[in-house]
Amino acid sequence: MKRIIPTSVICLLVFFSQYLLSAEAKEPNRFIGLHDQLLAFEEGEIAVENGQLMVPIEKMARYLHADITSSENGQRLTIQKNGQRIAYDRLTGSTMVNGIPLGLEMIQAKEETLYIPIRFLGEMTGFEVDYIPTIRTARLTSVTSPHLNNAQFEEKVRNAQVKKQAEVKRTQGERPVVYLTFDDGPNKNTPSILETLKVNHIQGTFFLVGKQVNYFPELVQKIQAEGHSIGLHSMTHERSVLYASTENFMNEMNEIQQLIRNLTGQTSLLIRAPYGSYPYVTKEMRSSLIQSGYKLWDWNADPFDWKIKIDDYQQIVQAVKNEVEKAEKKNNAHIVILLHDREATAKALPEIIAWLKNEGFHMRAYDPDNHFVNNFYDDPSL
Ligand SMILES: [Zn+2]
Numbered sequence: 001m002k003r004i005i006p007t008s009v010i011c012l013l014v015f016f017s018q019y020l021l022s023a024e025a026k027e028p029n030r031f032i033g034l035h036d037q038l039l040a041f042e043e044g045e046i047a048v049e050n051g052q053l054m055v056p057i058e059k060m061a062r063y064l065h066a067d068i069t070s071s072e073n074g075q076r077l078t079i080q081k082n083g084q085r086i087a088y089d090r091l092t093g094s095t096m097v098n099g100i101p102l103g104l105e106m107i108q109a110k111e112e113t114l115y116i117p118i119r120f121l122g123e124m125t126g127f128e129v130d131y132i133p134t135i136r137t138a139r140l141t142s143v144t145s146p147h148l149n150n151a152q153f154e155e156k157v158r159n160a161q162v163k164k165q166a167e168v169k170r171t172q173g174e175r176p177v178v179y180l181t182f183d184d185g186p187n188k189n190t191p192s193i194l195e196t197l198k199v200n201h202i203q204g205t206f207f208l209v210g211k212q213v214n215y216f217p218e219l220v221q222k223i224q225a226e227g228h229s230i231g232l233h234s235m236t237h238e239r240s241v242l243y244a245s246t247e248n249f250m251n252e253m254n255e256i257q258q259l260i261r262n263l264t265g266q267t268s269l270l271i272r273a274p275y276g277s278y279p280y281v282t283k284e285m286r287s288s289l290i291q292s293g294y295k296l297w298d299w300n301a302d303p304f305d306w307k308i309k310i311d312d313y314q315q316i317v318q319a320v321k322n323e324v325e326k327a328e329k330k331n332n333a334h335i336v337i338l339l340h341d342r343e344a345t346a347k348a349l350p351e352i353i354a355w356l357k358n359e360g361f362h363m364r365a366y367d368p369d370n371h372f373v374n375n376f377y378d379d380p381s382l
Pocket residue numbers: 183184233237274275
């Protein structure tokens with residue numbers, strides 16, 4: 001007879017073995033807060049013993065501005081703060097408070113360093129000590145100095161952590177993936193853009209307008225042949241026509257999709273709404289898009305290249321830098337830059353790409369198999 005182990009049991013076993021492994025491999029870092037700051041302790045400098053956070057006593061005492069004295073032979077260490085005296089005798093291993101032996105091994109020596117439970121040290125020297133589990137932080141505060149409440153402190157620490165993570169990623173050379181997108185083509189500027197992308201071995205995403213496709217069908221084929229991604233940007237690009245009704249909107253998108261299919265044999269499901277999806281693309285339009293399997297992409301970096309004249313093309317380069325840095329600071333994993341098939345943009349493009357490359361960004365074309373949500377409504381279905 002076959003024995004069957006229920007899947008749930010296997011899942012549990014796998015879960016626990018992984019849990020044990022990770023718990024054994026590495027105790028997560030703990031932190032110490034003093035008033036509204038996190039103190040600078042190195043990784044592994046704070047130990048956990050029997051559920052207590054242990055800190056190096058001398059370093060912590062300095063943070064607390066306590067007096068630290070050592071006996072001449074180095075046998076006894078004394079910490080004094082707010083009229084309280086904690087002493088440790090290295091020879092006997094005993095801890096004394098105000099001259100009275102505790103009878104407990106409160107302070108522990110590990111090699112040369114002495115460790116003390118942070119709660120004990122804090123409370124003995126006049127601080128309130130809270131443990132905030134969500135940020136794994138023991139926080140010392142004093143009633144005499146104004147400070148944030150624990151929820152505000154937690155928020156502050158979290159924000160700092162997010163920033164730090166992004167910073168670490170940046171120093172490791174890990175930066176968000178950049179998507180160069182070009183709207184309103186194809187037109188006479190498209191060949192120059194294609195050429196720049198080609199010499200740089202980069203793929204972009206082109207959101208094409210139907211009336212333009214009819215003028216430059218061979219450019220649509222060139223875009224596809226050179227490995228770029230093609231998206232749909234309506235037939236007319238006319239605000240008053242396109243957004244007049246859900247029917248108009250869907251008809252225009254279906255029509256440009258068909259045009260591109262006729263020219264390339266490929267069916268694009270990616271739409272960029274002219275002028276941005278918000279506020280034009282109504283709830284009803286979004287439902288229709290979802291029903292037809294379309295995806296909707298806006299952007300998170302807008303250099304307003306369409307406003308800038310050819311002689312001022314450097315301003316586009318600068319605006320891209322600013323927008324990309326802004327988007328990265330917001331911790332976007334992907335940066336989608338809105339550009340247009342324009343002469344000034346085409347002229348700025350080599351410098352834009354050089355800067356992105358130099359900064360360590362990777363550039364990719366939209367990939368329907370790795371779609372990510374990037375619409376102003378944050379609609380996860382689009
Ligand atoms: Zn457009």
